[in-house]
Amino acid sequence: MFIGVDYYPEQWPRERWETDLKLMKELGINVIRISEFGWTLMEPEEGTYDFSLYDDAIKLITSYGMKVVLGTPTATPPAWLIQKYPEVLPADENGVTIGFGARRHYTVNSKTYHLLSKRIVEAMAKHYGDHPDVIGWQTDNEYGHEKSDRSYSEVDQEAFQEWLLQKYGSLEELNHRWGTVFWSQTYDNWSQIPVPRKVYQEHNPSLLLDFNRFCADAYTAYNRMQVETLREHIREDQFITHNFVYTGLAQDQKAIAEDLDFISFDNYPVWGGLAEPIKPAAIARQHDLCRGTKNGKGYWVMEELSGAQGWSQIGYLPRPGHLKLWTYQAIARGAEAIVYFRWRAARFGTEQFCHGILDHDGVPRRKYKEVKDVIDSLKRRGDDLIAADFPAEVGFYHDPENDWAWQIQPQSDQFDFIQEFLRFYEPAHALQVQGNIIRDDVDLSAYKVIVVPIYFLTKKGFNEKLEQFARQGGTVIFSYRTGVKDQDNVVSEKTLPGELSNMCGIEVHEYDSLRGSRSATVKGTAAPLEGLSAESSVWCDFIEPTEAEVLATYEDDEWFSGRAAITRNYVGRGQVYYIGTGVDRSMLLPLYEAIFKEAGIETTDTPEPVEMVTRVGDDVTYVTVLNHSVEESFDVKLPAGKWIDASNGEETFEGTLTLKPLQSIILESSN
CATH class of the missing domain: 2.60.40.1180 (Golgi alpha-mannosidase II)
Known part of the structure; x- marks a missing residue:
């Protein structure tokens, strides 16, 4: 198995390289990622290529028996490029051009930038495509990170209008499906359709969702261009990957991953400004997302936190044991390689306070010893462990388009998509029940329980798959605000939960958005919740059972006291649960435990951490x-x-x- 570091030879004197590599060799490092930010070194002026610095670095690296992963440098277009081709720059939602000075200052909709990117990628591929110790390539770096996933320039607007023409074919179709009759927004020319820059109120939700789809398709196409360029010139055994970020970006990581050999991920359980690491279940969810992006295939952690991180703000210092724990967690959940970020903290630039295995003085201390302990501990069984199967009997539905629809209309100031997904993921994690994060294209027959959290934007084909799954004996868990929208981000005209009402055996006639500090109290009225009481937040669906059994009701003093909050319906040989409010863990945990027991899924009782x-x-x-x-x-x-x-x-x-x-x-x- 590969365990390595992210190294930046261009940031250190050449006389230090040998010292670093000797220390890496003693540590047990066998792979190094380099060059993902080195465009200006490799192409100091347009069309003039100079790979000498990386040639020298790779020669020295490989003399110590280590392999190399090269990053294409397109996340940081150089100053000469921006000066000569300012049209490649993105714009924010106010239409203000994002200038040169940090990174990710380009729009993927620029044909000029596509051409310039293709040229540098092609030059790198021709130069290193046959190198025996270059084992793989990472395209770009963290597509869409730092809010670069959406751009609103004139270039983007023209590309968006063309994308819409290809999708709808006619303005009549677009106007009908978007409902542009509302607020006199009907279009009679494609050039009238805007990118969603800042307006006084809010844009049409259908336009906003399609804009996110457009942005996602643009990134998929940009990555495909790089992959195809590389494959034309590199050895077949050199892999191609990309290091994803999973934070609700306007990207379809699964679509991008179709062109990659495997995906990679940057694992930061804590970052600048955070007082403490995110919860274990939140870290686990991200690893499960990685595994699900290519339908269960293993992945690389291309950046694994190794020290306190941050740019202007420094986050929590990982305590002794954290590096090993987060490494083991990643490998256990599907990571096949770990690359620590970074080897040594930079002395200059934005990442001066991104601490690494070595700090600014370059002296090996505690973290160096901890990483050595990790590497030594994996020598005996690491390869066997990453080859073993990850058994999963539960599927958690996640679709980025559903996430985007919630971003467009969160409906409560208490709502956060990731936190609400975690609300319905965490009880399974606490019971040590392993699951896969799935999309609507998977075969559900491999699972016993499917959890469909906050299924706001529904898809007809998946609705039908879920009903068939239940009828054949499976268990489905829905949450509040299920079935509200169709694929065009238009509200269903059917009584909620819309197309899923019969399956759930309920109707939702009214609901309440819980804002600020408001909450509700839910009381269990039937097994397995009888006698339990819990607080809930974010939302209350007031359920009217048509066939379903009531498991819990609201007990607040308000007018909705006694109305159903959680129900269970029998469908064929299976069961469908509807959790109509953001109920807390004290009620969800026993509910999940009972559901898993009835489904024949073994749970394990462990202390919470x-x-x-x-x-x-x-x-x-x-x-x-x-x-x-x-x-x-x-x-x-x-x-x-x-x-x-x-x-x-x-x-x-x-x-x-x-x-x-x-x-x-x-x-x-x-x-």
């Missing part, structure tokens, strides 16, 4: 056990049988394992 991930090989089962607490030790009940420490093959455990704060361990047992 403990995470267990199972991988199953041909002959060996692996269980990775992680204590995310920085303060408390916990006794963890292990699965039945005798377990061996996979790092040494010697220490054995049976029954109960005591984990110290931030301790993580990979265990193995013969099948």
Whole structure:
């Protein structure tokens, strides 16, 4: 397995390179990513290429037995390019041009930028495409990050209008599906259609959704251009990947991934300005997204946090044990390689306070020793672990278009898409039930339970698949605001939850957006919730059962007291649950536990900060056990049988394992 670092030889004196590489070799590093920000070095002026610095660096790197991943440098177009071709610059939603001075200062809709990008990528591919120690390529860097996913320039507007023409064919069709009769927005010429720059109120939601789709398609096309250019000139065994960011960007990572050999991801459990790391389930969700992007295929972590991070603000300092714990969590959930960001903290530039394995003085200390411990611990079983299967009996539906629809109309100031997705993901994580994050194109028969959180923007084909899944014995869990919109981001004319009303056995006649500090109280009225009480936030659907059984009601003193909040309906041989409010964990956890038990899914009772991930090989089962607490030790009940420490093959455990704060361990047992 590959474990490496992100290294920037151009940022350090050449006399330091040898020192760094000796330290990397002692650490056990076997791969290095370079060059993703080196455009101006490789093409100091248009059409003049100079690869000498990277040639020298690669020659020295490979002399130490390490392999190289090259990044195409298109995330940082150089100053000469911007001066000569200012039309490649993006614009913000106010129409203000984003200037040179940071990174990602381009629009993917610029034909000029496509051409210039193709030229530098082609020159790199011709130069390094046959290099025996260049094992792969990363296109660009973090597409769309830092709000660069949406651009609103004249170039973008012309491209958007052309995209709409190709999609709708006629203005009559577009006007009908968008409902442009509202507010006199009917178009009689394609050139009238704007990109959604700032207006006094809000743009048509259908226009906004299509603009996001347009932006996503543009990034897919831009990446495809780079991939096709590379493949024309590189060896077949050199891979091509991209390091994704999953933060609600106007991108379809799954579509982009179709052109890649595998995807990569930048794993930052904590970042500048954060007082503490995000929750373990939130980190796990991101890894599950990575695994789901290519339908279960493993991925690389191309940037794994190794020190306190931040630009102008410095985030939380990872405590002793965090680096190993986050590395183990990534590998357990599907990462096949770990590349630590960064080797050494930069002395200049925006990332001066992105600390690395080495800090500014370049002296190896605690973090260096921790990474060495991680690498040493994976030598014995690392390759076997990443080859083992990830068993999953639950599917969590996630579609970026649904995320975009919620961004357009969040409806409550309490609403945050990721947090609400996590509300319905976290109970399964807490019960150590493994799941895959899925889209509407997957075969549902592999699962016993499908969780469909905040299914606002519905898709007819997927609705039908869900009903068939339930009729054949599966369990479906819906949440509040299900079935509200169709694929054009237009509200259903059917009583909510729209097309899914019969399947859920309910109707929603009224609802309440909980804003500010408002909340509701939900009381369980039937098993498995009978006698339980919990607070809820964000939203209240007031459910009118038509066939469904009521499991919980609202008990506030307001007029809706006693109305249904959570229901269960039997459909064929299966069951459909509707959770009509943002109920908290104290009620969701026992509900999920009962659902999983009835579905025949085994759950594991562990202390809240403990995470267990199972991988199953041909002959060996692996269980990775992680204590995310920085303060408390916990006794963890292990699965039945005798377990061996996979790092040494010697220490054995049976029954109960005591984990110290931030301790993580990979265990193995013969099948």
